Amino acid sequence: MTRVWITRPLPGPVLDAARALDAEVVVREETGPLADAELRRALRDFDIVLPTLGDMFSAQVFADVGGARCRLLANFGVGYNHIDVAAAHAAGIAVTNTPGAVTDATADIALMLMLMSARRAGEGERMVRAGQWPGWHPTQMLGLHMSGKRVGIVGLGRIGQAIAHRCHYGFGMEVHYTSRSEKNVPFPAVRAPDLMALAEGVDFLVIAVPGGAETHHLIGEDVFNAMAPHGHLVNISRGDVVDEAALASALTEGKIAGAGLDVYEFEPQVSEALLGMEQVTLLPHLGTAALEVRTDMGRMAVANIAAFLNGETLPNPV
Secondary structure (H helix, E strand, O other): EEEEOOOOOOOHHHHHHOOOOEEEEOOOOOOOOHHHHHHHHHHOOOOEOOOEEOOOOOOHHHOOOOOOHHHHHHEEOOOOOOHHHHHHOOOOOOOEOOOOHHHHHHHHHHHHHHHHHHHHHHHHHHHOOOOOOOOOOOOOOOOOOOOOEEEEEEEEOHHHHHHHHHHHHHHEEEEEEEOOOOOOOOOEEEEEEOOHHHHHOOOOOEEOOOOOOOEEEEEHHHHHHHHOOEEEEEEEEHHHHHHHHHHHHHOOOOOEEEEEOOOOOOOOOOOOHHHHOOOEEEEEOOOOOOOHHHHHHHHHHHHHHHHHHHHOOOOEEO
């Protein structure tokens, strides 16, 4: 019988759908990423694996398992930079992901981080919880008003467009962006000629590009030097898209006013420098952390598996 390995606990309805497949389904109970030996076991002992963020299927892992039994990696999540897709395909293993299900939830988190950073929400909550709030006065904790400002979005794919839509219609913001191609969107949006031009002309810079070698440290010292001193950076993409050491320096030197992060370069480790800064909002990768969203993601991953088992076209190949 076909063996399926789900590498993390998933919401109940997702597991129910998986167990209804014509396959033996094994659920790994640990919540952390697969260890080196487990990665190789996944390819050697199972026909289908449902992995997720942190399960690092590198080229070396595929090379170490000659003649892998696995024929499908049905990734739980839209991002798949933890899987070397070229190496997987070379080994005869298909890869799928779960686009669409994550779009709105991730865009919501981006807007929350923009507001929290601009209005110093994290700093204010810490003050109240510490019993250090002296009471309201007219010049206390003055931040940046977000409505009507200019937002720059790096990457105008599904998530980038959802962020832009919220910024324009919800806050009357002027939308600028960089993308590989001109985008036809149902709201005013200006494509910047390059990243530096975008950075120097916006109040908020929001990162919404895929992870991977092409975007590693895309946002670094040169970008922070170009931004306005009142500007805020928000990252909801992948942690290593931002050079965290350069970000910490930019914040320390007052080159930018604040940052909101949901992802980290060395996740789950967070830079000690950033942890010590009041002007940084830090979230524990909450982008899709809503029950209905994670359930939709899981059902989409299971649908990819079901199509594979039935010999049908994969709904979401990568």
